Amino acid sequence: MGLRLEASGIHKAYNGNAVLGGCSFSFESGVYALMGTNGCGKSTFLRICALIEDPDMGEVNYYSGALLLEKDIKLRRRITLLLADVGVFNLTVLKNASYGLRIRGMDKNELRQRAESALEFAGLIHKKDHSALTLSSGEARRLGIARAVAVEPEVLFLDEPTAYIDRRNSELIEEMISNMKKETVIIATHDEAQARRLAGRVLSIEGGRLA
Amino acid sequence: MDLVLSGFKQAFLLIIRLDRELLRIILLSLKVSAAALFIAAVFGVPLGAVVGLRRFPLRGAAVSLMNTMMGLPPVVVGLFLYILLSRSGPLGFMGLLYTPSAMVIAQSVLAFPIVASLSHSAVMGVDPVIRQAALTLGATPFQAAIAVLNEARYGVMSAVIAAFGRLMAEVGAILIVGGNIAGLTRVMTTTIALESDKGNFELALALGIILLMISLAVNAVLYLLQRSGGMKRGRSWA
């Protein structure tokens, strides 16, 4: 059974400037697109939903069926967020791709296999031994996607996953997203056509609220 | 002029012949500084990392203190340790004054704030997105801190090597607590400081040449490290 995510009354301000003023929504298996102008708070909302930042007010809760899940590391390891500025590690491409598996203590052989197939998918396998810092912006983004899918999350947040990426690779990424049927995928994007192609529902943040 | 020329000639001869006294002095210098560096790194790197990674009350004060301690005048450190270690001092019973151990302690005190402060800067210089990325991939807060520290590894190594350079060139503190005793506590810098006017000009000169070469090597390593670490800023996006 998939995870259901309920955000209720999320408020967030930075240095006294309100960004989110009461966002509520319930997400369950399916693809959602999140739209809105620059600076409206999409990335902030995703970070809060992905449990890597706390809201000032309101709550994010995850449910498995009717069961409310504790917000511990076990839950956090079932969800992943691809950040808008990926944050590649100063390691090889392969070590980046396997990071999430390594910190889960996965066995070396299995880890290597999974990281390599994620890189294969992202079209980066020929660069696996390169330093990740030498990648182009689009390649870095694809590495971010490889790193995220390698951990096989049940809920996947993608912050502008196809920015900087060429058409062919965007299509591959979109195909991957549409294949994640059982999972919950929430994508922040500025591409309206992409939002309509991929998402069952398109949401937008306006004036700090979800509409 | 003649003195200088023949001095250089004798100095080079000492180096080429691998003079016993010369070797012993160089070896003791390296040993004392390496031991001090080891102690300073074992305590300084974790301290710098913790101060860089965690928020706690008086953090700003801790950073200022570390930075201030970086500029501790070696002679003052030497003086304080001398008072502590001298026969009538509180730690006099340990009988450490004028031993290599006293020199190691003095240099550890000098290197510790350098290593801590530069490690702290290295950790602070890591893009905050690294920590976030680690968390999004399922890292525990501790694992995320390790990821940040790992990202700062070139900076931390530079910190340790910079401290080593400072220690090798340091004279004030080890002279006061070591005493430049021939065959026991005589190291490169104290020999140069005290022997050049005792007619042991060649030995001092030979040590000076070696010291310069060590300093050159230290800086070459620093340059290489900073270049590999600089790759991080080589490309930037978003």
Ligand SMILES: Nc1ncnc2c1ncn2[C@@H]1O[C@H](COP(=O)(O)OP(=O)(O)OP(=O)(O)O)[C@@H](O)[C@H]1O
């Ligand atoms: N860590 C932070 N510190 C201070 N201000 C922040 C921080 N993070 C976000 N903000 C501010 O919050 C607002 C919303 O930022 P956010 O990144 O969520 O917008 P966004 O909708 O993702 O924009 P974009 O479409 O440009 O990616 C912005 O005005 C930004 O300056």
Ligand SMILES: [Mg+2]
């Ligand atoms: Mg954004």
